[in-house]
Structures are given as C-alpha cells and as structure tokens.
Amino acid sequence: MNKSISNIFSGEAVFLDKANVDTDQIIPKQFLKSIKRTGFGPNLFDAWRYLDKGDLNSDNSKRKLNPDFILNHDLYKSCNILITRENFGCGSSREHAPQALIRWGIRAIIGESFAEIFYSNCIAIGIPCFTLPKKLIQSIQKLNVSKSLFLEIDLKNSSAKSKDLNLNLEIKESSKKMFLSGEWDATATLLEKSSLVERKYKELPYI
Numbered sequence: 001m002n003k004s005i006s007n008i009f010s011g012e013a014v015f016l017d018k019a020n021v022d023t024d025q026i027i028p029k030q031f032l033k034s035i036k037r038t039g040f041g042p043n044l045f046d047a048w049r050y051l052d053k054g055d056l057n058s059d060n061s062k063r064k065l066n067p068d069f070i071l072n073h074d075l076y077k078s079c080n081i082l083i084t085r086e087n088f089g090c091g092s093s094r095e096h097a098p099q100a101l102i103r104w105g106i107r108a109i110i111g112e113s114f115a116e117i118f119y120s121n122c123i124a125i126g127i128p129c130f131t132l133p134k135k136l137i138q139s140i141q142k143l144n145v146s147k148s149l150f151l152e153i154d155l156k157n158s159s160a161k162s163k164d165l166n167l168n169l170e171i172k173e174s175s176k177k178m179f180l181s182g183e184w185d186a187t188a189t190l191l192e193k194s195s196l197v198e199r200k201y202k203e204l205p206y207i
Helices: 096-104 116-124 134-143 173-181 186-192 194-203
Strands: 008-015 081-083 108-111 129-131 149-154 159-161 166-168
Touching: 008 108, 008 134, 081 134, 096 116, 108 134, 116 129, 116 173
Parallel strands: 008 081, 081 108, 108 129
Antiparallel strands: 008 149, 149 159, 159 166
C-alpha cells in the first residue's frame, strides 16, 4: 500500500566527494545476478569500500575494508543522507543502484545533479533526490569534514537546515506531490486502483 513520506525528517549527512558516479560504481555488475531486492546494502560502492573483490558468495564480514573510504569511517556509518556532486547515478539504468542505497540506510540524496533514469528509480522506491548549486554543495563539504553534519529536511517547503546552514533545496514539483500524497509507488497505486483499471478495460471496444 502507498504511504506518504514524512514531510520533515532528519539525520546525519555524509559527503561523497566524487562527480559522475555511475551505477556500476554504486553497485557493481557481479551483484546483479540476484533476483532478490535484499542484500544489496553490504555491496554499496563495493569497489571503494573493500580492498578485495567480492561476488554474490562473498562473506562481507570477512572482507578487508578500505580505511580511506568515507563510508567506512565510524563517524559516518550511521548516516542516512547522502550528499554528492554532479551527474550522480549516470551509466546504465539498473534499478539495483537505488536499492543498494536504501538497503544501506540512505533515505535522501542531495546533489548538484542526477542522471534522469537514476532519479526516477529513486523516486519509485521512496528516496527523495534534491539538487543544490555547486557553491552550496561546497559549503556543505567544508562543514562535513572531520565531523558529521546533522540536517533537518522539510520536504513540503523544499528546505534543509542545520546549526550552521539554511538551504533552499530543489526537487521536481511532481515528485514532491507524489511523496506528500503517498502516490510515489506506481505499482502500489496500480494495485490499489485495480478495480478501476479492470472496469475501464471492460469498457474498451472489442478489437
């Protein structure tokens, strides 16, 4: 069943200082053989998070973490807001990329820009994607170095604030309306209105 996204939500943010992050970097191709929608979280940014190469049979608890990758730092392990640079989610249209993000714990993304298909895939599973100009992203980066940044996001008013920041976020008006109305999940909407769809189908002229 569809449900609305909370108008105001908050959490710790982490800044991923990389531009043009493609979907293969978000979730590498060797993990796409699974038909499940679970288990992708441990393999989010797999090639950056681990020093060895993994596959579907890997025991991630025994793999060696890359100490230089930001998501492996104790300070950022519980973050649920991801802040990125431009063209995040470019490359192939794999739906596993936003699945990996949400399974890891990401609940919202703020970036300079997003690849269109990736953006749509995020909206479809309930991850709001907001944009900000480059200068404001850089101001966040300065505050997010060596300390976590607590952000409160107001979806209805497209804004975010912290102790030191007040940001006017941008999000497609259609996406915001979908989240606030609870109709962001197209499949759930279709199932909820199945009787109407069936009735309309029966009204169609026979061909």
